[in-house]
Amino acid sequence: MSASSTPSSAADRYTLYGAPGSGATPVHAALTLVGAQVDTVDIATWEGEAERERVSGVNPMRQVPALVLPSGELMTESAAILVWLADRYPHAGLCPAPDHPLRARYLRWMVYLPAAIYSLFWVRDDPSRLVPDPAAQPAMLERSAERIAHCWHLMARKSARPRPTCSATR
8 A cells, every 4th residue: 555545544433342451452552553543342251241242232253352443344353453454554564564574474473362372261261151060160271271371382482583573564
């Protein structure tokens, strides 16, 4: 996208459904960095059924983040939202450009986090979703915590080489 066709982030208004500590946090940070206007709707789906029901009219998956774009279209999935925002506002330097040598590494870790780590928190927030027997839930919680720690360790080991940051991608 050329500079003359770059969207004006100040003119764009978004509505972000989520809560501090959720996948909405990095989305809110990215929206702030691009200078977009954002209305936030605080919903912490891990707090119970009432919160999940509140978001169900926006996101049938009953999860956050959910982002309503200026066009009115809904986006979900934090990694997808972050990639989309980075591509929509390249001047903000949120990620390596599509032709940058670090783009593949960026995409790898951008997908790894929600697939390998973040998805396990859905299970941990309400263990009865997958393990109805309360006696078996502690073992599931222990094993999922071990898996999360293992995934973080793998990421730390594999990404020990210099990695892109907002300021290093230019």
